[in-house]
Amino acid sequence: MQPQIAKTETIQAGQPLIAARQADHVLFVAVTLLYWTTMYIYVPILTPYLEYRGLSLQAIGLVLGSYGFVQLLCRFPLGIWSDRLRRRKPFILLGMASGALSCLLFLLPDSWLWTLAGRAVSGICASTWVAFTVLYAGYYAEDRAVRAMSNISFMIVAGQLIGMGFSGWLADVADWNAPFIAGAAIAAIGLIAACFIREPKGGVARTPMTFADVGAVVREPMLIKVSLLSILGHCVLFITMFGFTPLKAVNDLNASNAELTWIVFAFMIPHAFASLYSGKWVAPNIGVWNTLILGFVLSGACTAAIAWTPSLPVLMATQALNGLAQGLYLPLLLGAAIQDVPGPKRATAMGFYQAVYSAGMFGGPYLAGFLNDWYGIDSGFYCGAAFAFIAAVLSFLWRKRTD
Helix, strand or coil: CCCCCCCCCCCCCEEEEECCCCCHHHHHHHHHHHHHHHCCCCCCHHHHHHCCEEEEEHHHHHHHHHHHHHHHHHHHEEEEEEHCCCHHHHHHHHHHHHHHHHHHHHCCCCCHHHHHHHHHHHHHHCCCCCHHHHHCCCCEHHHHHHHHHCCCCCCHHHHHHHHHHHHHHHHCCCCCHHHHHHHHHHHHHHHHCCCCCCCCCCCCCCCCHHHHHHHHHHHCHHHHHHHHHHHHHHHHHHHHHHHHHHHHHHHHHHCCCCHHHHHHHHHHHHHHHHHHHHHHHHHCCCHHHHHHHHHHHHHHHHHHHHCCCCHHHHHHHHHHHHHHHHHHHHHHHHHHHHHHHHHHHHHHHHHHHHHHHHHHHHHHHHHHHHHHHHHHHHHHHHHHHHHHHHHHHHHHHHHHHHH
């Protein structure tokens, strides 16, 4: 069943929000797809590209981790700032502009510091995602938050799939620079389209977020739990498909750039469908905590299996199951982060949640890069598996406390 669109939403003074039209949804979906396509159009070839430019595995881990480190610094302040301004659209525009700049920085020659700067600026782009999620949640009734986030999780994966699907093909038919050029062009189109986004407005009676409210928001027990689980989940994601899995495929299994596209499809298609149906079908039938446990255990097993995979078909199978597993738990964590938070404070809660899980996007690949440099690339995958199993144990313990 599709979530019902909230025609109006009552705020503190009883004034209704602007009703979301079908055109608002269509335009938002289009901009969101362009946003994620821009950020992920070069991800499958990024680690081979960095190795091609002469970076060590530890330096590659640093470049990959800079994406999460910048988000760790920026996402929470942006959430507070967005609440205080009572605006989301300016941050969406900032996201599209920084996405274009990020791709252009990768094109600069000579120093590897340009690649570090490019990935760091992409972290600024990703930090604005809090504005996307809160604006979209405003199109729905508050009690539909989990289902709204399930829909937006599907948009995330769809945009990532479009970008990553073209990455290897562009590098094959042109050169290493082609995905970055395409990413900058897509971001420019998205920036123009985003100028026409209409956001819900609550009028002058809406009370903006204050710093005095921050403590109450971040002490919400469910927000803390799902944020910690999301750190571990994003460690796994950015060690594997968004990290060192493509390099494993190229170096150990002799995959071509075109074959990287098939590995992407193997991961992202099951991930997309699991993201769409996790909150709508799986969790309502077996329970949220059981879905989390199932997803983390399966992801841990598949991540460990990458280390000993003997061929590309086997690697694709591990990626398909891993994509399915991660699609089970990531949307549930995203929705749970704002489920119990009042609308005016959701940007701060989402900013906190996304800032916290950015620690996993930074720490996961950075630690894996260090281990890979010292003990070989397979050690990073075993590290990722350990993170997933720890998350499964925590989910089991917290489920017992809530039964």
